[in-house]
Amino acid sequence: MWSERLRLFTQTSIWRFTLAFTVVVLLICSGILVMVYQFTVAEQRRQLEQQILTVANGFQDLSNLESVHFVEFTQAIQERTEKSHSLVIALNHQDQIIGNLESFPDAIPAFPQLVRFPIAVINYQGETEPTIVLGTQVMTKFGILLVGLFDDYHKEEKQFLTVSGFALGGALLFTVGIGVIFNRRVLSRVKQISELVAQVQSGQLQTRLPLSKRADEYDLISNQINQMLDDIDGLVNSISNITDNIAHDLRTPLSRIRIRIEEVLRKKGEELGEEPWLVDVQTELDQVLETFNAMLELSRLEKSTLALEKSPCDLVKICQDVVDLVQPLVQQKLQLEWIVEEPGVVQGETHLLFRAIYNVVENAIRYTPEQGQVKIVLKGTCLVVEDNGPGIPEFERENVFQRLYQLDKSRQDQGFGLGLSIVKAILQLHGGRIQLEDNHPGLRVILQLGPID
Amino acid sequence: MKLLLIEDDELTYQYIQKAFQEQGYTVDVANDGNEGLFLATSGEYDIIVLDRMLSKMDGLTCLSALRATGNQTPVIILSALAHVDERIKGLKAGGDDYVTKPFSFQELLIRVELLTKRHQNTNGNTTKLVVDDLIMDLLGHKVTRAGQEISLQPKEFQLLQYLLTHQGQVVSRTVLFEAVWEYYFDPKTNVIDVHIANLRKKLETNNQSQLIHTVRGAGYVVRAP
Missing domain, CATH: 3.40.50.2300 (Response regulator)
Structure with a gap:
């Protein structure tokens, strides 16, 4: 569920746009930071380096003078260290160290290369604290001279990097956050549209998209979809009205014919005895009328305008009543199993629900061969009816919901007729649905009798 | 009338x-x-x-x-x-x-x-329904014929009760279905006939006289022979 939502979320165009935008923002930010770095920290660094090199150079020049002896040279070192506290100078004169360092560090590159190395400095409280020194060494006639300066900029550089890191992180969070918000907004609008389309697909042509006052691009699309739905709804209605009218108009004369036949049968029956052909005519006429009635009722059920007075319906009782009704049909022929795994209650119309369940159960019994098995399992608002009859091939499963569809055109029996179409319409009225599956062998009908919680 | x-x-x-x-x-x-x-x-x-x-x-x-x-x-x-x-x-x-x-x-x-x-006659609060030698005791929920107790399924009991309450009157299949199951629709198949056939088998054994009669094209009626 969550991974699915995440996948959906990250697949959107706006999310891709957000990511691209984030990259651009991060690049620009980094560029600015690099420039700032160059102008501030790096510049100070260069100055520091220049200072060190100047000092080192100065001492080298000093040592190169003929007139300068060891004493003057060490004096100069002393003077410089006293003047500047951040200056580190050490002369390695015949393994004796002159200057303000106690020991001579190894591996210091020669002028003009510089290296950063740590030393311990005793502060005013008498505590030692590590300090980074940037230094180089030059050869003098008195020995190797090390010149260095406290590298405070090293700390600054660190701070700069931390601050930059925070700034970039903040920018990242900001853009992604904005992206998430936009994405959710857009997704919710798109979701509204796709949910509506799904509803329309499931037959609820009356559904319309809500329009906001902003009149934005989504409202434009919504409006167009709504208009399209109005048109489709109108067309469907006019078609179903035409069929309704045909059925209705044909029914009246057919009813009259039926009345006449009945009249003749009532009179002639007494005078002339049985008229078997007339009884047959009446029976067939009844079937035609029945089909008309079912068609009219179906189109009525499918038009969700039907105002049902719904009340809580106990599904266990309804199923039990269905089982009681079909019990004698089952008795010797096959085995009927009826299991309540979990009782269920739905808001609905008892008569219609009974009818839907009866249609499905009766179908299962009708198509199950002798000694077969029909199993009815109620699990909350979901009812599963399984049989081990011939089943319905997969490619036919959608078709059986069509009006008057027959599975095997050559078969002479009644087929599914309007039964399953009526079941589907009834379940749709209750916010449920019907699903057909393979029972290996046979058919498994899954009736969701109400909305899924 | x-x-x-x-x-x-x-x-x-x-x-x-x-x-x-x-x-x-x-x-x-x-x-x-x-x-x-x-x-x-x-x-x-x-x-x-x-x-x-x-x-x-x-x-x-x-x-x-x-x-x-x-x-x-x-x-x-x-x-x-x-x-x-x-x-x-x-x-x-x-x-x-x-x-x-x-x-x-x-x-x-x-x-x-x-x-x-x-x-x-709506206010006849009878506790016993009788036709011929068949007695239905509504309080004891018992049916006997010629002194022999007959065990019936709940729906069979209700069917018989309805037929006995309206003895002598023809009752159609849909009327029976609506009265006993209390759902409004026509099951169309012969399912009610099968219920009645089962009920008959239980009531009319050993060459006993017929109590439930079929009225062709109409329905059923309970009558003493």
Whole structure:
């Protein structure tokens, strides 16, 4: 569920746009930071380096003078260290160290290369604290001279990097956050549209998209979809009205014919005895009328305008009543199993629900061969009816919901007729649905009798 | 027995009128809602058959108006509208039964007779139903025939109870189904016949006389031989 939502979320165009935008923002930010770095920290660094090199150079020049002896040279070192506290100078004169360092560090590159190395400095409280020194060494006639300066900029550089890191992180969070918000907004609008389309697909042509006052691009699309739905709804209605009218108009004369036949049968029956052909005519006429009635009722059920007075319906009782009704049909022929795994209650119309369940159960019994098995399992608002009859091939499963569809055109029996179409319409009225599956062998009908919680 | 028929289709009312007259009913016909309401309020009818869709005044409006006057004459609604919600509307407006067009006269007759009889003896709080040597004890929930106890399934018990309560009257399959299962729709198959056949097997063993009789094209009736 969550991974699915995440996948959906990250697949959107706006999310891709957000990511691209984030990259651009991060690049620009980094560029600015690099420039700032160059102008501030790096510049100070260069100055520091220049200072060190100047000092080192100065001492080298000093040592190169003929007139300068060891004493003057060490004096100069002393003077410089006293003047500047951040200056580190050490002369390695015949393994004796002159200057303000106690020991001579190894591996210091020669002028003009510089290296950063740590030393311990005793502060005013008498505590030692590590300090980074940037230094180089030059050869003098008195020995190797090390010149260095406290590298405070090293700390600054660190701070700069931390601050930059925070700034970039903040920018990242900001853009992604904005992206998430936009994405959710857009997704919710798109979701509204796709949910509506799904509803329309499931037959609820009356559904319309809500329009906001902003009149934005989504409202434009919504409006167009709504208009399209109005048109489709109108067309469907006019078609179903035409069929309704045909059925209705044909029914009246057919009813009259039926009345006449009945009249003749009532009179002639007494005078002339049985008229078997007339009884047959009446029976067939009844079937035609029945089909008309079912068609009219179906189109009525499918038009969700039907105002049902719904009340809580106990599904266990309804199923039990269905089982009681079909019990004698089952008795010797096959085995009927009826299991309540979990009782269920739905808001609905008892008569219609009974009818839907009866249609499905009766179908299962009708198509199950002798000694077969029909199993009815109620699990909350979901009812599963399984049989081990011939089943319905997969490619036919959608078709059986069509009006008057027959599975095997050559078969002479009644087929599914309007039964399953009526079941589907009834379940749709209750916010449920019907699903057909393979029972290996046979058919498994899954009736969701109400909305899924 | 006086019957008022409120129906605007000429062929239909002529036929129903004739058929009821053959059954010994006195039949008055009203061709629209206004006239129907006027005649019905006179209160001299035992039963009213009312078409749902009428000119001038709709059947249901007519019925509600009639009930508003305090008139309690049983009313059967005849309707081309077969839907459950229509039926419920009809019964809510004060109808006692609802017959969907196209109907067979037999079915209408059965329902008219059931209603008129029901109207006459509704307050018979009997605890025992008897036909021939069959006794149904409603308190003890027991059925015996010639002293032999017969065990029945709950629905079989209800079926038999309904038939015994209306002994001598023809009861159709749909009437039985509606009374025992209390769902409004026609199961169409022979399922009620199978229930009755099972019930018969239990009641009429060992060459005992037949109690449940089939009336061809109409339904069933319980009668002592």
